[in-house]
Amino acid sequence: MPTKVIAGGLATTIQDLGRPGYYHLGIPISGAMDRFALRAANRLVGNDEGAAALEAVFIGPELEFTEDALVAVTGAEMTPKVDGDEQATWTAFPVKAGQVLSFDFLRAGARAYIAISGGIDVPMALGSRSTYAIGALGGFEGRAIQPGDLLPLGKAAPARAGKSLPEALRRGSGSPVELRVLPGLYWHRIVEASQKSFFDDTWKVAPECDRMGYRFRSGKALEFVPREPPFGAGSDPSNITDACYPYGSVQVPGGTEPIVLHRDAVSGGGYFMLGTVISADMDLIGQMQPHTPTRFVKVDMDEALAARHDRQRMLDRMREALA
Amino acid sequence: MAKQILSPLPGTFYRRPAPDQPPYKEAGDAVAKGEVIGLVEVMKSFHEVKSTADGKIAAFLVENEGPVQAGQPLADLEG
Incomplete structure (x- = not known):
């Protein structure tokens, strides 16, 4: 019925x-x-x-x-x-x-x-x-x-x-929120000052956030390392020759507003991605309201894998509690 | 306790239907139950906020383009 x-x-x-x-x-x-x-x-x-x-x-x-x-x-x-x-x-x-x-x-x-x-x-x-x-x-x-x-x-x-x-086993939604990011393939495209300001600034969830992606604003615009555009990338410094977009990847069209791709995201395109929000923190994004202050925190691969392991343990504890 | 109109959802509050148009309502205007008093923008769409009672708008509590949370009072009603 x-x-x-x-x-x-x-x-x-x-x-x-x-x-x-x-x-x-x-x-x-x-x-x-x-x-x-x-x-x-x-x-x-x-x-x-x-x-x-x-x-x-x-x-x-x-x-x-x-x-x-x-x-x-x-x-x-x-x-x-x-x-x-x-x-x-x-x-x-x-x-x-x-x-x-x-x-x-x-x-x-x-x-x-x-x-x-x-x-x-x-x-x-x-x-x-x-x-x-x-x-x-x-x-x-x-x-x-x-x-x-x-x-x-x-x-x-x-x-x-x-x-x-x-x-203790519920995962609520804090404010401010910290999202851990592993810098990626195109990290070298932004200048050192921007590599620092991206993690230092407090960003805010934009009202446009949805299942495709969460957009953030209020941080400083990123500056790009000058380059000769590669074939297919065009003159916009935030563009790349088209590539695959991973789930969780952080693209910054025009260098102004980072977008974290989520469950209904497109799978490829021509924006550079500075890195990827680690899998352990993707659920948190689903619970963020517009205007939530957000800090991105830089991690390396070992820290990302340790965080994934922690989440797995949390999942196991939830399963035990509800068995 | 005076009545209030609450935002049904989080987002950005707008008092006008479009940037080049006058506000839906000003403080002091009469309002009927179900009448639109503003918009809340979230997830790339706009949602009308309607008055939940008949009365007069005593004051707006959120500025045009101000951030709002779900359940946050947008306006005081009297009468």
């Missing part, structure tokens, strides 16, 4: 862990912007970690249930309500057939993950249920959910209400 959408929120999409394997063909990896929160929400309601759930950005949806289910909301602090009664986040709670799930104002973070027992059972597209809205691929008809949509649910596994992730 499907769940009925009464109100979609701002841009609520179905996401799972993503669609890897097609980025070289221009199809982004998509999936939850905060994958830890998605994994935890699914575990809380007895789903596989990679089941499809709803990602609600800034404003929650309103959903009417047509069968009894367990629900967990993780990620952003946006209090869920069942027929008006407030529920705890990061905790499984029951919703009965006929009841309506709605949300209060966003208090912290940016994206709430709403897992429903059984998972959302839309058809797979290229191995994933994630919505890539710009490409009209996956999810519910390739778009954000709208009033009147009926979201099909899969078969629920046994789970109990009240299961909760201990606070």
Whole structure:
């Protein structure tokens, strides 16, 4: 029995862990912007970690249930309500057939993950249920959910209400935020003073931030090392001969506003990338609101790998706590 | 307690529909429930902010183009 959408929120999409394997063909990896929160929400309601759930950005949806289910909301602090009664986040709670799930104002973070027992059972597209809205691929008809949509649910596994992730294992959203960056192939393109100011300045999340990329402003413009433009790069010093864009790479068109590419990013193009936000910090970006003060912190490969290892341990502890 | 109009989402608050047009409302203007009082820009789109009650706008609490958080009061209402 499907769940009925009464109100979609701002841009609520179905996401799972993503669609890897097609980025070289221009199809982004998509999936939850905060994958830890998605994994935890699914575990809380007895789903596989990679089941499809709803990602609600800034404003929650309103959903009417047509069968009894367990629900967990993780990620952003946006209090869920069942027929008006407030529920705890990061905790499984029951919703009965006929009841309506709605949300209060966003208090912290940016994206709430709403897992429903059984998972959302839309058809797979290229191995994933994630919505890539710009490409009209996956999810519910390739778009954000709208009033009147009926979201099909899969078969629920046994789970109990009240299961909760201990606070120490939740990853909230601070302000200011520090994002660790590993300088990359094109680092040499900016002058030494800019290599320093990029990490010294406090940047702010621009309101244009979305699933494709997070843009930052308020820092000093970067200056480029003079060069003879290589074939295909043109005269703009921030351009390169077209190359692949990794997930997390930081491009700075015109040298003014850094953009960190995220889950729905394009896979290649002609902007230089000064480096890459390390994988351990990509979830954090998914929880940043516009105007959040942000510092980029320089790390080397060993530190990046150690941070990845730490995140893996955190994931293991979450799995143990919710086993 | 006086009523307030809250921003439903974080972003940048605009009091005008377009840069070359007058503000939707000035302090002292009457406002009806559901009437647009401004825009919030986020993720490359603009979202209308509507009054949640009938009344008069006593004061705007956020400047044009000011940053806003979700739930932040944008204007005081009286009456």
